[in-house]
Amino acid sequence: MGRKGRGPAGPRPDRFRVAGGEAELLRDADRDGGWVLCVGGVPQSYVDLADPTYLDFEYMRLMGDVVDCLGPAGEAFDAVHVGGAGCTLPRYIAATRPGSRQIVLEPDGELVRAVRELLPVRNVPGLKIRVTDGRSGLAAVGDEADDLVVLDAFTEASMAVELATREFALDAARVLRPGGVYLVNVADGFRLPFARRVAATVRSVFRHALLLGDPGVLRGRRFGNLILAASREPLPSDELRRRAAGGIARARLVEGADLTAFCAGALPLYDEEDIVAPVPPPQVFGRS
Numbered sequence: 001m002g003r004k005g006r007g008p009a010g011p012r013p014d015r016f017r018v019a020g021g022e023a024e025l026l027r028d029a030d031r032d033g034g035w036v037l038c039v040g041g042v043p044q045s046y047v048d049l050a051d052p053t054y055l056d057f058e059y060m061r062l063m064g065d066v067v068d069c070l071g072p073a074g075e076a077f078d079a080v081h082v083g084g085a086g087c088t089l090p091r092y093i094a095a096t097r098p099g100s101r102q103i104v105l106e107p108d109g110e111l112v113r114a115v116r117e118l119l120p121v122r123n124v125p126g127l128k129i130r131v132t133d134g135r136s137g138l139a140a141v142g143d144e145a146d147d148l149v150v151l152d153a154f155t156e157a158s159m160a161v162e163l164a165t166r167e168f169a170l171d172a173a174r175v176l177r178p179g180g181v182y183l184v185n186v187a188d189g190f191r192l193p194f195a196r197r198v199a200a201t202v203r204s205v206f207r208h209a210l211l212l213g214d215p216g217v218l219r220g221r222r223f224g225n226l227i228l229a230a231s232r233e234p235l236p237s238d239e240l241r242r243r244a245a246g247g248i249a250r251a252r253l254v255e256g257a258d259l260t261a262f263c264a265g266a267l268p269l270y271d272e273e274d275i276v277a278p279v280p281p282p283q284v285f286g287r288s
Contacts, residue, residue: 011035011049011118018110020155025118028056035119037086039111040156045086047119052091058249059185059225062212063150064092065243066183066229069236070148076100078146080175082134082163083153084112086119087127094124104129105137134163135171144177152185158277159186164198165275166268169205179233182206187278189223194278196266199228199259204268206230210237210255211262212244218252223280 015024021040028034033050036043046056055061067089071077076099081090084106093100106112109131121127130137134153149172153160162168164186172182184202188195203209209230217224229235237255244251254262269275 014118016110016114018114019108020111023111023114025114035086037115037119039085042154042156044154045088047086047088047091049119052088052095052124055088055092057088057225058214058251059227060088061247061249062227062244062251063089063152063183063185065240065247066181066212066227067093067148068096069239069243070181074098077148078102079148079150080138080141080146081105081150081152082138083151083160084115084129085152086115087121087124087129089150089152090127091121091124094126099126101126102128103137103141105132105134107131107133134160135168138168138171138175141175143174144180146175147177147180148183149175149180150183150185154185154187157187157280159194159198161269161275161277162271164201164269164277165271165273166201166204167271169202173205173232176232180231181235182228182230184228184230185225186228187223187225187280188217189220189278189280191220192218192226193266195226196263197269200263200266201268202228202230203259203263207232208235209259210235210240210253211259212240212251212253214249215252218254223278 013027024038026036033048035047037045048054055064076097079102081104084104090102112129112131153163186195186198211228213226216222241253244253
């Protein structure tokens with residue numbers, strides 16, 4: 001199906017080719033302004049064009065909670081996002097923290113073109129998108145240039161493994177200001193061997209870290225997303241724990257000795273390793 005442009009009423013459902021395969025834009029029949037961007041049949045982003053503060057995916061709500069708890073409410077900050085898709089979190093930050101300066105690093109030029117056309121970002125103040133891979137894009141960012149580095153880069157449902165290493169985490173630390181936060185979305189399943197190694201990797205670089213996720217995912221009982229937050233300075237764990245426990249979808253926060261136990265026996269990931277990211281079972285996303 002050829003790509004359809006936006007009509008006077010806004011975007012339209014569409015399918016189009018991107019570097020990562022076939023992408024599809026689906027309308028949310030239950031919410032005006034809601035759109036789901038899928039790549040390879042996997043939901044990558046949910047964007048509400050009418051209300052960018054609405055975060056539909058559970059893991060994205062957890063990331064939004066972390067953003068909300070960084071510094072005074074509404075205070076602008078600088079952020080770099082590794083992985084773009086529909087730019088859900090950048091839209092959220094622009095709406096909740098006016099005046100923020102944000103850069104999105106996304107290697108798929110066709111996907112960027114489609115998002116600009118179908119889910120327009122030109123009206124998002126302070127946001128720039130660079131078509132580049134995460135390693136090269138982050139390497140071009142200056143020292144202590146940002147308050148937040150977000151790693152949310154996936155090929156379909158698997159994390160981009162070249163961005164999960166200690167070398168990349170060290171570059172993220174270089175880019176962050178002293179109180180800045182590294183925020184990572186990682187997906188894993190049974191017993192969480194990959195997530196444990198990613199957590200060990202991040203903890204080897206940053207003094208303070210915490211993990212947020214659905215209790216079932218944290219127990220390694222089902223495939224899903226976990227959110228890591230790390231910093232050189234203490235994190236707002238008490239407020240995040242309250243938010244996680246009181247959210248629509250209950251989540252757990254793991255830190256301190258519990259996070260040490262979570263990472264027990266797990267070694268950091270390094271560039272020279274042959275790393276394979278976990279793939280969700282066929283029944284996830286209705287692909288059985």
